[in-house]
Structure formats: structure tokens, C-alpha cells
Amino acid sequence: MKRIAIDMDEVIADVIPKFIKLYNRDYGVPLDLVIEPGNEIYKHVPEHLNQKWFEYINEPGFFRDLAVIADSQRVIKALQEKYDVYIVSAAMEFRNSLTDKYDWLAEHFPFIDWQHIIFCGNKIIEADILIDDRIKNFTTFKGRPLLYTSPHNLLITDYERVSSWQEIEEKLL
């Protein structure tokens, strides 16, 4: 059985609307803010606020109420029939994210058991396919990388790209 590793943020968990919501609450950044291709959210706020995202992301609870990316639950459940599916998140960067991410997965992906969850820094994992929005996670990866589309990676052309879970379903199932 082939092994698939799946990232969390911006792949199954929708982080950007949460940032926008907090920047909106505190500084009136518009809720319909569109992030330009190749940009990160902090490039779209006044310069003196561009480190604020780091405070937000470190707050307990930040990762607990993120929306689930459309179709990810259904498609991952289907993938489990044919693949050995792992969730692999670089959660270790943010101490307070660990329990939030654990609880979020238990709520939204209860069909993924603890043996198949990995919180790490560098993704030094053995897998056949890695679905991730950050190309830095592909540098040491020996399998087939699938770049999940997010505004910040829209200008990157070096990788096989997937832009929705429907597309993943078509490719892998």
C-alpha cells in the first residue's frame, strides 16, 4: 500500500481567513482581502503590523477553530481505502498549536488514528506522495510531491500542482 503524507495548514485547514479575521478585528483590514499571487498575508497589512501574524499564530486557540478545506474530509476518507494516509504538520514551530491541532483533527478527522499523525519540524518522512503548500518541505522528500495551491505559491512552476481536493481525488483515486 502506497503511503501519502498530507500537510495541515492551507491544505486541510483554512488558515488565511483566520488571519484576515483577526487583522480585521484589530485594524480594520477588509474581510474580502485578496492575497496577491506569490504574497503572504503580512505583505498586505501596514508595515508596522506585519509581525502581528506571529503573535496571532502563537495564541492558544488560533488553530482550534479553523475551517476545514472543502472536500478534504470526504476525499481523505476515500484515500484511506487505497493508501496508508498520514497527516504531517510542521506544528513544532508553534508550541501552543500542538494541542489545538490534535483536538482539531479529533473533531474533523476522527477517522485518522493517532498512529497516523505526525507533528514535526523538518519533514524527514518516508512516504510515496506528499501533499503540501510549502516547497521547503519538498527539498529532502524523495517521493512524488504535490503542491497544494495557496496564494503564496501561485508563482511556482517547478512542481506538479493540485488546486482542490476534487483534483486530488481525480489524480489519486
Add this chain to the structure above:
Amino acid sequence: MKRIAIDMDEVIADVIPKFIKLYNRDYGVPLDLVIEPGNEIYKHVPEHLNQKWFEYINEPGFFRDLAVIADSQRVIKALQEKYDVYIVSAAMEFRNSLTDKYDWLAEHFPFIDWQHIIFCGNKIIEADILIDDRIKNFTTFKGRPLLYTSPHNLLITDYERVSSWQEIEEKLL
């Protein structure tokens, strides 16, 4: 640079004395209890208490004040000069262990950055050497396994064994 993955419990963090201390506090189990070769702690307590360890290990704080296994800090620091060193713990089994283990590492191993810490279930990692006390973690491992001695694994003869961090130092440095 070769990569070494190092387990936490019973390799760098001394779990057994903590269990004995709690069984002693609650049921008068002797503090000098010696675990027989091949046995787990729960085989040494009255049968109606043998699931108690599972309650203890799930309590917030259980993993936060464990003693550091002798010489592990010094030897791991030295290993970092020659190897790419990762901590890889199957922490995902116990939700409340995540933050405790993160804080414990920050206190006792501040020289290991977040990129080099992995909390997982199955250890599907790419590494050259894995130091672990549980042989189940060796089943899918493709590198060189080093079995770190713990009472429960004393009867196992199939693996290269290390019984102290001094021995690891002699073997790998």
C-alpha cells in the same frame, strides 16, 4: 551528514521511576521495586490496579518533570557535531503529553531546535540510526536500529543493544 533519530521515554526521559512514585503514593508499591526482565511496570502491581498506569500517563504534567537519563544531554550535544540529530517520540498516543514533552525538551535539551523534534505515532522517518527502547518502532525502519536497554526489552536478542549513553558515545563518536 548522517541522521540519528532518538526516542524520548526510557531513552532520554526516565519514565519508570515516575510510575513507581505514583503507584507508591496511591497504593504503597515499594519505591525500590525492580522490574523483572521482559516485564512492564503494570505486571508488578495487583491486578485490579494494572490499568492505573494508563490514567497516570494521561494526566497533564506526567511527562513534564521526568528525570533526564544520565549523560544523554552531554552525549547528544556531542553527537550534534557529527550527526543531524532528531528527537522522535510517539507522543501522539497521549494528547496531554504533547505540551509537556515540548516544554521538557525546551528545559533539558534547549540546544535541539524545533526543526529537529518529531511527535508521531508510527515512526515512518528517514534516518540512518534509530535509538529506541521499543522494537515495534524498528519494524518499518530501514536504517541501523540501536535498542536502548529497558527492563521490558531485556529478553530481546535480535538487535544491537546499547545500555547507557556512555556506550552510545563509544559506538558513535
